[in-house]
Amino acid sequence: MSTPLQAEPGICVSLAELIEMRHRVREVQLFSTPGQRSPLIGLHHSKLRGRGVDFDQVRVYQAGDDVRSIDWRVTARTQEPHTKLFHEERERPIYILVEQSQRLFFGSGLMFKSVLAAQAAALIGWAALGHNDRIGGLVYGDGEFYEVKPRRSKQSLLQLLNRLVRVNQSLHADRRHDDEALSMALRRAREVLRPGSLAFIICDERALSSAAEQQLSLLSRHCDLLLLPLSDPLDHALPAAGLLRFAQNDAQLEIDTLNPELRKAYRAQSEARIARWERLAQKLRVLMISLSTQSEMIEQLRAYLNPHKPGKSQ
Template sequence: MSSQPLSPGIHITLGELIDMRHKVHEVPLFSTPARRSPLAGLHHSKLRGRGVDFDQVRVYQAGDDVRTIDWRVTARTQEPHTKLFHEERERPIFIIAEQSQRLFFGSGLCFKSVLAARAAALIGWAALGHNDRIGGLVFADNEHHEVKPRRSKQSLLQLLNLLARANQALGPESQANTARDNFGLALRRAREVLRPGSLVIVLCDERALSDNAEQQLTLLARHTDLLLLPLSDPLDHALPAAGLLRFTQGGAQLELDSHNGDLRQAYRAQAQAREARWQRLAQKLGVPLLPLSTQSELVEQLQEQLSTLHSRKSL
């Protein structure tokens, strides 16, 4: 496979995904001795098995989970103390990355399919550098491929190769399977293969959240930790007033008058409803939500998202 870009921003190569390892130091996704990630310990009470290790006990502070109170130390000192945990080394991290036809679109810096692949690669390299076991599942319109979590560069390269191949298979003439809930099927497969205590990174189109997918995420969250990264493009949220717009797909054609104010308002309302649904789900499950857009650079978005997350935890 060529390491040279096929169509910058439209398709991705394996070489570009490998090069994402140079950006890991810019985004504190996982804890290091010198830097503590805002993601560390966000919802450790939901982990099962060997997902976390006990770290230390300290005086209870406002906002601490009451379920982690150390009652023996509290009784002995007559002052509330809570247990602290840190992420276990070699924790299984499983990346679910979409590469379907609905992601083969973009009006910003790149296509959504490219953004998903870059984010998956960045997270994969960060996990490997954190000494975690890395694997994942790449799903397209009619198939999916998975890699069992292992602590090896070969495992990550296998996953990146699958991502690049799936990405390069996308094209304007490809047909999307709209009758099949590929996201829901991928989540169901993850539930079947993952052990309790795993961390699941979900990279999918913002529009992928069907009723079935939401149910599968809820079930998956019972035994694993989740990090949700829905992907969108500016044109997913607002139509420009550009006159008559023509869309074609598989021989079908659609015309929209973008000068119609009611149409643009209804379009925005649908996008706002999708965003609100992701927010409600993340709040219900108690998991981080980091939406990504093709409008900005990936590293800058993650830095801003993690900074906001850290600020919320500090309140």
Template sequence: MSQEPPPEPGIRISLAELIEMRHRVREVQLFSTPAQRSPLIGLHHSKLRGRGVDFDQVRVYQAGDDVRSIDWRVTARTQEPHTKLFHEERERPIFILVEQSRRLFFGSGQMFKSVLAAQAAALIGWAALGHNDRVGGLVFGDGEHYEIKPRRSKQSLLQLLNRLVRVNQSLHTEALPENDALGMALRRAREVLRPGSLAIVICDERALTDGAEQQLSLLSRHCDLLLLPVSDPLDHALPAAGLLRFAQRGRQMEIDTLNPEMRLAYRALSEARIARWERLAQKLRVLMMPLSTQSEMIEQLREYLNPQRPGTPK
């Protein structure tokens, strides 16, 4: 009888580690609080485009609020700018699509890419739950797709994290890759998410196929997107390690990592992937926060979201 491999820090994730991420939510301002606004609040305002949002209340206008939501009647009556708040701002479906595939089961930095993706998904899930949003998601990989519907409950998030751990601990290098797992996951997200949802996509940097790009474009018409492509330093540059031999399912390959043409071609492919992600994010006008195994995940998110924190060197 086969037995799941034991959790190995940095290589495989454990449920305890993902639950522990709830204590680290306060270290990075993912969502706004009454006292502090996060750049992610723009995702709640940027594309209302006739969505079915419910009016909730009026409050004094704050810097960064969408001027289109100003309540002119209350403003005229009180002589102070007021803005309308909508139910969507305080409770919205947040759907976390997180990849756990063979291509993520690798890392030369602090952890495997699969572990980094799982940690990011858990942190965002706990932050969303603390923000009173409904949390669900889709764990996808090599022929596996597990969906959890968005609910405002700890049980729903734990169900997602449990599934994430099970898939993570079953990863191995001999799995048969799926041609376009990200594209299929995004297609499913389009089927289940209502307009106004926030879809957070955590996937391998190499996952952006033509099909996935098309699905992201279609999804962005009705939902907000946050893109977190995950990479490792070895995805971007070959080590100067001489002749390397690779074997998999009976096939063998040799790469001379000291060959300058090979090194340039490898780097060019990496730069093309990064440029493609950047073009897509600009085209869709969505926020993108690439993550690397080279440094700690929370620190990377801090750099994106809280670049001017007091006491932080600029």
């Protein structure tokens, strides 16, 4: 068991940092409020999957009413046709599936990818809680899964954030990586999420395997999804730094970053990963927001959600 890291800005997170994210929710409109519409409104009030409605009242049947909604008990009692009226639920389960694996314990920008993932999860959680939604999620890493079932309570969100911090602070470069951690996490999510839930998938850009694609496709059949693949500038292009040597456990690797063919192949591999995510999002008809360690997370979300509005000065 590794010794938890002390919270160092950009390298690992603290619970206080994630709690503080609640004050930044107002800087980016994730969910709609009266008078304001967010691009995510299509997710939060999409066509209902399953019932997704609450009973409102019974009234006398009128021409055009759905005959399937006739209240036969009241009709028999009054000898006059009555129909049930429903209203759409104002809240829905929000499920935040967030990766905290050895693969994310890296960053050449403002922060490690694991920190970026934690910050994004916290912001989404506080925004959803402020929207009166039920919050739950799954923190997963290399062979470990920690689930918090959706509940409409601050304690539920704090439980998720606390677990997120504990896993984040236990990350280290020598941990053995599980290539199918995402697909296993998605499989677990499918077992607990009810139809109509909204799931945020926060994971490494390199995590998309064939098995994960299949699980995302199955999950999208009864849940709405928002994909948030994370990357670092070094995931997309090699620096011109000459001969580099890498070592992990007993494995060693030596590469010449000045080799033009190697640099071209590395970039092509990155472009193929990005294209794969884009094809998947288009196929499943879900939103995707790519996040990078290169710039501040709030600014990236604001640029996507409000592309025509200049950033607010801090």
